[in-house]
Amino acid sequence: MRLHRNLCFAVIDGLTLIFNEGNYADKVIQQLLKRDKRWGSRDRAFVAETTYDIVRWKRLYAEIAEVKEPFDRDNLWRMFAVWATLKGIKLPDWKYFEGTPTRKIKGRFDELSKTRKFRESIPDWIDIIGLEELGEATWTKEIAMQNEQADVILRVNTLKTTKEKLQNILFDLNIETEFIKGYPSALKLTERANVFVTDAFKQGFFEVQDASSQLVADFLDVKPGMKVVDTCAGAGGKTLHIAALMQNKGQVIAMDIYESKLKKLKIRAKRNGVHNFDLRVIDSTKPIKKLHGKADRVLIDAPCSGLGVLRRNPDAKWKLQPEFIDKIRVTQQEVLQQYSKMVKPGGKLVYATCSVLPSENQNQVHKFLTSESGKEFTFVKDKKVLAHESGFDGFYMALLEKSTK
Numbered sequence: 001m002r003l004h005r006n007l008c009f010a011v012i013d014g015l016t017l018i019f020n021e022g023n024y025a026d027k028v029i030q031q032l033l034k035r036d037k038r039w040g041s042r043d044r045a046f047v048a049e050t051t052y053d054i055v056r057w058k059r060l061y062a063e064i065a066e067v068k069e070p071f072d073r074d075n076l077w078r079m080f081a082v083w084a085t086l087k088g089i090k091l092p093d094w095k096y097f098e099g100t101p102t103r104k105i106k107g108r109f110d111e112l113s114k115t116r117k118f119r120e121s122i123p124d125w126i127d128i129i130g131l132e133e134l135g136e137a138t139w140t141k142e143i144a145m146q147n148e149q150a151d152v153i154l155r156v157n158t159l160k161t162t163k164e165k166l167q168n169i170l171f172d173l174n175i176e177t178e179f180i181k182g183y184p185s186a187l188k189l190t191e192r193a194n195v196f197v198t199d200a201f202k203q204g205f206f207e208v209q210d211a212s213s214q215l216v217a218d219f220l221d222v223k224p225g226m227k228v229v230d231t232c233a234g235a236g237g238k239t240l241h242i243a244a245l246m247q248n249k250g251q252v253i254a255m256d257i258y259e260s261k262l263k264k265l266k267i268r269a270k271r272n273g274v275h276n277f278d279l280r281v282i283d284s285t286k287p288i289k290k291l292h293g294k295a296d297r298v299l300i301d302a303p304c305s306g307l308g309v310l311r312r313n314p315d316a317k318w319k320l321q322p323e324f325i326d327k328i329r330v331t332q333q334e335v336l337q338q339y340s341k342m343v344k345p346g347g348k349l350v351y352a353t354c355s356v357l358p359s360e361n362q363n364q365v366h367k368f369l370t371s372e373s374g375k376e377f378t379f380v381k382d383k384k385v386l387a388h389e390s391g392f393d394g395f396y397m398a399l400l401e402k403s404t405k
């Protein structure tokens with residue numbers, strides 16, 4: 001591979017914004033990709049993937065390059081040189097790479113790779129929490145997988161098309177996909193491609209949604225005609241799936257504390273041809289109380305650490321703080337306690353997270369079930385999805401049923 005100066009500059013600019021200004025990697029990359037209209041798909045892929053790679057391996061590369069935060073541009077070029085060297089890319093004779101100690105880089109890499117927190121490039125506290133909660137063997141495999149690049153998975157919108165038809169449409173655009181056994185609405189891209197520019201996307205034939213995330217709506221066991229409340233709907237990834245499973249019949253009430261997210265949901269619902277939904281901002285306890293005992297199904301896709309989806313959000317490793325996880329565990333129990341009240345007798349509740357930590361998952365469900373408001377519920381089943389076992393995002397989902405009295 002030959003390095004192109006303007007693309008490498010874009011990467012360094014992006015890293016400055018992500019590491020030093022605290023900007024979100026996905027937003028920064030979106031902006032970077034708009035920089036030069038002449039860039040082809042390979043150029044764009046280089047900028048996006050290299051930036052993500054260096055974000056993902058920040059701690060390891062900084063250790064190897066012997067640089068410390070806040071990084072100046074020279075530091076970032078040194079980290080870039082580490083990335084290129086470890087990838088086996090020949091460094092051009094630019095001034096930024098003068099005196100790069102290629103052999104030393106490889107030696108430091110081998111040495112640091114003996115220690116998990118350096119090898120997997122994670123803060124000490126994440127390594128400690130993962131070890132405590134999952135145990136040595138599982139954590140070692142899981143965090144390694146969380147550092148792999150995630151596949152692009154589509155969820156076919158069955159309100160508008162079928163998996164087979166969409167596969168053919170994409171094939172004609174040179175986008176090859178395959179079915180995934182056990183995931184009825186999923187298509188996996190065999191090679192990364194920008195699917196958002198296709199007409200098929202604009203017409204709402206699919207959404208990009210990881211395979212594990214697609215399991216949640218199925219778990220909720222919805223039927224056409226039901227009243228379903230999606231309590232932490234965000235921009236509606238799962239709301240849209242639920243609506244499709246309900247064949248647009250019945251009602252899905254999508255709630256969130258942020259109106260801005262629900263506005264995005266509205267746009268996506270229009271594209272998806274979803275009509276059976278209502279949006280409610282949770283700005284007091286009122287919208288919840290109004291629905292007490294009314295819903296056939298309630299989904300709590302709870303806010304969480306996101307420690308199951310680091311493949312997609314590698315900068316979360318650096319943004320996340322232990323205090324945030326402590327806080328979010330409290331919120332998780334609160335939403336379980338409060339939102340479960342919306343389930344009607346005989347109805348069902350799913351609690352889900354995109355975390356792999358038992359303290360955010362089964363422990364929360366156990367705590368709820370042994371509390372006063374949990375007494376009316378029985379545990380039906382749960383699913384602990386680890387990325388290294390499934391090949392997809394880390395997720396948790398539990399199905400509970402409310403007694404008929």
Ligand SMILES: C[S@@+](CC[C@H](N)C(=O)[O-])C[C@H]1O[C@@H](n2cnc3c(N)ncnc32)[C@H](O)[C@@H]1O
Nearest residue numbers: 231232233234235236237238256257301302303
């Ligand atoms: C895991 S995300 C939801 C993702 C979304 N369900 C999807 O499938 O795209 C969790 C959501 O919970 C929302 N949230 C945080 N605290 C909340 C609360 N107390 N009540 C309701 N929603 C909350 C966040 O704004 C965020 O959108």
